[in-house]
Amino acid sequence: MNKFGYVYVASLSGAYYKAAVDSAISLRDYYPEADITIFTHEKLLKESDKNLFNKVFTGIPTHSRAKMWGMSRSPYSKTLYLDCDTEIRSENIKNVFDILEDRDIMFTKIIPHVSKNRIIDSSNQLEYHGGIILYNSEKLTLELINEWYSLYTEQRTCDWKNSRFSEYHPGMQRWDQFTIWYLLQQEKYKSIKHSLFPNGGHEYNYIYLLEDDKPDNLPYRDLEQIIYHYTIPASRVNESYIFPTPGSTSDFN
Amino acid sequence: MARQIINPRWGNEEKTHIVAGFKYDDGKIVNVSITNEGDANDNPDWAEIMATVGVAGIDKNTKDAIEDHNSRKQQRQEQEILDRDRRKKEALFNAKAEAFDIDLVKNSKNRDVKNKIRRASSITEVLVYTSMLHMLEDPLANPLVARMDDPSNSVADHQDKDLITNS
Numbered sequence: 001m002n003k004f005g006y007v008y009v010a011s012l013s014g015a016y017y018k019a020a021v022d023s024a025i026s027l028r029d030y031y032p033e034a035d036i037t038i039f040t041h042e043k044l045l046k047e048s049d050k051n052l053f054n055k056v057f058t059g060i061p062t063h064s065r066a067k068m069w070g071m072s073r074s075p076y077s078k079t080l081y082l083d084c085d086t087e088i089r090s091e092n093i094k095n096v097f098d099i100l101e102d103r104d105i106m107f108t109k110i111i112p113h114v115s116k117n118r119i120i121d122s123s124n125q126l127e128y129h130g131g132i133i134l135y136n137s138e139k140l141t142l143e144l145i146n147e148w149y150s151l152y153t154e155q156r157t158c159d160w161k162n163s164r165f166s167e168y169h170p171g172m173q174r175w176d177q178f179t180i181w182y183l184l185q186q187e188k189y190k191s192i193k194h195s196l197f198p199n200g201g202h203e204y205n206y207i208y209l210l211e212d213d214k215p216d217n218l219p220y221r222d223l224e225q226i227i228y229h230y231t232i233p234a235s236r237v238n239e240s241y242i243f244p245t246p247g248s249t250s251d252f253n
Numbered sequence: 254m255a256r257q258i259i260n261p262r263w264g265n266e267e268k269t270h271i272v273a274g275f276k277y278d279d280g281k282i283v284n285v286s287i288t289n290e291g292d293a294n295d296n297p298d299w300a301e302i303m304a305t306v307g308v309a310g311i312d313k314n315t316k317d318a319i320e321d322h323n324s325r326k327q328q329r330q331e332q333e334i335l336d337r338d339r340r341k342k343e344a345l346f347n348a349k350a351e352a353f354d355i356d357l358v359k360n361s362k363n364r365d366v367k368n369k370i371r372r373a374s375s376i377t378e379v380l381v382y383t384s385m386l387h388m389l390e391d392p393l394a395n396p397l398v399a400r401m402d403d404p405s406n407s408v409a410d411h412q413d414k415d416l417i418t419n420s
Contacts, residue, residue: 022353026371029364087371228371233343236350 004078004097005035009070010044011060014240015232017044020084024052027088034094039070041242062242065176068149071133072142083131083229089206090226096134096204103193105135105144109200110177113216114209117171126177127196131229132205134197144180144189152179205229261287261302262315271302271311348379361386 006027008020017040024036037055041062050056055075060066071081078097100106107128110118118126135141155163155178160170165182172178183189197204206225210217257276264270264286271287289299302311352358352370361367366389369382388394 018350022350025353025359026367029362029367089368089371230346233339233346235343236346 003035003076005037005054005074005076005080007070007074007076007079007081008036008038008040008084009060009067009081010038010040010084011062011066012064012242013237014044014242015237016084017041018240019086019232021046021049021052023082023084023086023088027093028052030088030091031094035076037075039066039073043242063153065149065152067130068145068152068176071135072145072149074135074137077137079135079137081133081135082227085230085232086131087228087230088226089228090203090224092203092224092226096226099197099201100134100136103136103195104138104141105133105192105194106197106201107134107194108132108202108205109196111200111202111207111210111220113214114207117169117175119169120172120178120181121168124181126172126175126181128177128180128194129205130177130180132201132227140189140192144183144192147183148176148180151183152176155179203227258298258302258305260314260318261306261311262318263311268308268311271299273302345373345376345379348376349373352379352383355383357390358383358386361390363389 006024008024010017010020020038020040024038027034027036035054036052037057038053039057039060041060042058045056045058057070057073061069063069067081067083071079074081078100080096108131110126110129112118115126120126135145155165155173158165158173160166160173165172165178168178168182184192184194202210202220203224203226206220206223206228208228208230210220210223255278259274259276259282261271261273264272269288269290273285273287275283275285277283285298287296287298287302289296306314349370358367358370363386366382366386370379370386373379373382390398392398
C-alpha cells in the first residue's frame with residue numbers, strides 16, 4: 001500500500017451517493033489520474049458509475065457516520081477523505097498530499113460564523129471540521145479512526161449526564177467533531193501528530209455559506225476554491241433515504 | 254357564572270372600544286368587544302374594567318399587544334423570505350443535479366462549461382450552459398462532432414473540434 005488517494009463514503013441516502021458520484025466526476029475533471037475509492041451500499045451503486053472509481057467497496061454500515069468506518073479501511077497510505085457534498089474546482093487538488101508531511105491526520109478549521117454549537121466547555125471549543133480530512137494509514141491513526149466511529153455511536157446513544165462526557169456541553173452530543181477532540185485528549189493517542197491545514201485550509205473546504213454577501217465573509221472572498229462544500233437539501237436526502245435491513249453491517253466490530 | 258377579564262386593550266384609536274377575553278369557571282374563553290358609546294355608557298363590563306385595570310393599564314396592554322403583533326408579523330415575514338430562499342436554492346440544486354444526470358454532461362471532458370453549470374446561480378444559467386454543452390458536443394446540434402466520429406476525417410476537422418470543445 002503505497003498510493004495516495006481520495007475516499008468517499010456514501011451511506012443512508014441515495015442523495016449522498018449521487019453527490020459522491022458528482023464530486024468524483026469533478027475530481028476527474030481536474031485530476032484525471034486521481035485514485036478514487038468509494039464506500040457505499042450495493043443497492044445504491046450503479047453499474048455505469050463503476051468506471052469512475054478505482055475501487056468500490058460495498059457492505060458498509062447504514063449509519064450517519066459510516067464515513068469513519070470507510071476512512072479506517074482506506075486502501076491508500078495517504079488519504080484525503082471528502083464529504084460527498086463537495087465539488088473539486090481546481091487542479092491544485094493533486095498537491096494536497098504534500099501538506100501532510102510527517103503528520104498523521106489533518107483537518108480544516110471550523111469557521112465560527114458559519115458554524116453553531118462549538119463550545120465544548122469553559123476552556124475549549126471545536127476547531128476541527130469533519131468534512132475534509134487528510135491522514136495516513138499508520139496503525140495508530142487507523143485505530144484512532146476506528147475508535148472515532150465506535151465512540152461516536154456510544155456518544156449518540158448515551159445518557160449524557162451520566163456518561164463519561166458529562167463534564168462537557170450537552171450540545172456536543174450530536175457532533176462527531178467532539179468525538180475526535182475527546183479521543184485526541186486520551187493518553188493512548190498522545191503520539192498522534194494532528195493539526196489544522198495551513199491557515200485553516202479553507203480553500204480545501206470552501207463552505208458555500210462563505211459566498212453570501214456578508215461582512216464576516218470578506219476575508220474569504222478571494223480564496224481559491226479547491227474544494228467547494230455545499231449542503232444537500234434535506235428534502236433531497238429524505239426522498240432517497242434507505243433503512244438498515246436485517247443482517248446488514250450495522251455493528252462496527 | 255363568574256368570569257375573569259383577560260388582557261383588556263383598546264379596540265380603536267378613539268378609545269371607545271375595548272377588546273378583551275372573558276374566562277369562565279369552566280375554562281372557556283370568549284373574546285368580547287366592549288363599548289361605552291351611546292346607551293352603552295352604563296355598560297357594567299366597561300365600568301368593571303375601568304375600576305380594576307384603568308385607562309393606564311389598558312394603554313399598556315394595548316402597547317404590548319401592538320408590539321407583539323408587529324414582532325410576530327416581522328418574524329413571519331422573515332420566515333417567508335427564508336422559506337422562499339430555501340425553495341429557490343433547492344430548485345437550483347435540483348436543476349444542477351438533473352443536468353449532471355444527462356450522460357453528455359456527465360461524461361463531457363469540457364470541464365470549463367461543466368464548471369459553469371456547477372457554479373450557476375440561477376436555473377436559467379444552468380439551462381444556458383447545459384444547452385451550450387449540447388450545442389458543442391451533441392452530434393445532432395454540432396455536425397463537427399459527428400464528423401469526429403468518422404475515422405476518415407482530416408486533421409483539420411480534429412483541430413476544428415479542439416477549438417470548439419477545449420475552451
